[in-house]
Amino acid sequence: MSSSISITVVLQTSLQNHNRHPNSPVMKSAHDLLLEIRVQRGRRVAQRLGCYFAIAAGSYLLNKMLYTVHGGQRAVLLDRFRGVLDYTVGEGSHLLIPWIQKPFIFDVRTRPHTFSAVSGTKDLQIVNVTLRVLSHPQVDHLPHIFKTLGQEYDDKVLPSISNEILKAVIAQFNADQLLTERSRVSDIVRQSLIHRAKEFNILVDDVAITHLSYGAEFSKAVEQKQVAQQEVERSKFVVAKSEQEQKAAIIRAEGESECAKLISDATAAAGMGLIQLRKIEAAQENATTLSRNADVMYVPRKNILLAVAAGR
Structure with a gap:
């Protein structure tokens, strides 16, 4: 390194002398040698820059060609020339054609959705119902789902069909039946929602009614009815108790009368x-x-x- 620096210093000194004496042959050869060294240095720098650029371009191209599908996910490929490809890509790392193909990732795990609806019962009572739905898409139909509904398929389909089914089912029952036959109502809603969601290639795993409430007037009427029924039951209890006490008094009187008769007979017979x-x-x-x-x-x-x- 020190020798190269010294040679460069000598050549620079020679170049300065060449500027003073341009016609000297020695000065001309030193000047040509210095130019050649500068050209070689420029070539080496250009080669290094080209190598760095090639590595960066290769990394960028490799990054564009690779994509990863994580666990519980599936990918759908969009080709600029052929459109959406009719197959799904499983978990792992995969290759694609950069700038021509683009992956769209779908989460195929079961996800919860909560919906609330205000509906009327068969006896024209207002009911607030909250429904919890567990669903996931059909993996084999993901390309069709992407083409027709997009990646937000559940937000576009489930709220509308859940409200429709809830209102249709609740209208078949009276307000008190929703409490006494809650399991039956949930089963009807589940079967209807499974059948309807399957038309959109969505699989429903479970449906549950998590909240059920009535209007203020109906709740007050139910409370008053319960109070009246409790009063009736209490009156029945009081009447039954009085009847039992009367029967007990009659039985005691009959027993005392029989006892007195027996004593009287025994006294008359034995003194x-x-x-x-x-x-x-x-x-x-x-x-x-x-x-x-x-x-x-x-x-x-x-x-x-x-x-x-x-x-x-």
Whole structure:
């Protein structure tokens, strides 16, 4: 490197001398040598620039020729001369013709969509319904979907057909049936939506009614109805309780009457001995209770508890 610099310095000095003495043969040869060195340097720089340009152009061309389809996606190719090609490209890296073919990527995984609709029931009640739909496109029909609907196929089709089917199904039921037969309503909506979406090459995996609400007037009427039904049930309970109490009182009275009759018959047949025995037992029980009471300090000798005369 130092020798090249020194040669260049010598040649530049010779060139300066050539400018002073242009007719000298030595000056002319030095001048030609310096020009040749400059030309060679320019060629080397041009070669390097050409190499860099070729690498950059190759990288750019390779980048334009390659495209990647990620997992859960499919690609549709648009050819400038042949139009949309009638096949789909799977996952991975693929080649195409730059500036002639262009890939359009579709997400074929199941995606959720939520739709809300305000509809009228069979008994002319206003209902707010929210529907959740899980759907994905038919992979084999992606070129047709791209040609007819575009990449926003679900936003163009599903909202309209979901609202239409919801209103048609809800109009077949009364307001109370939407609550009591909710599973049946969901099944009808699901079958109708699956059949209708299939016409647009869209597969519906699941349909669910996530929210169902009524107007303020109907909700108030339902609440009042529930309160009235609870009052009726409470009145029925009170009446049934009174009837049971009456039956119990009658049964107790009949039992006491039968018991008195039996005692009367037994007394007439066997005398008053049983009654005297019951009095003695009661007196013994009273005496035992009083003797255990700390407040009783004196019990008179006279048998006032029995109140039975000696001659009886």
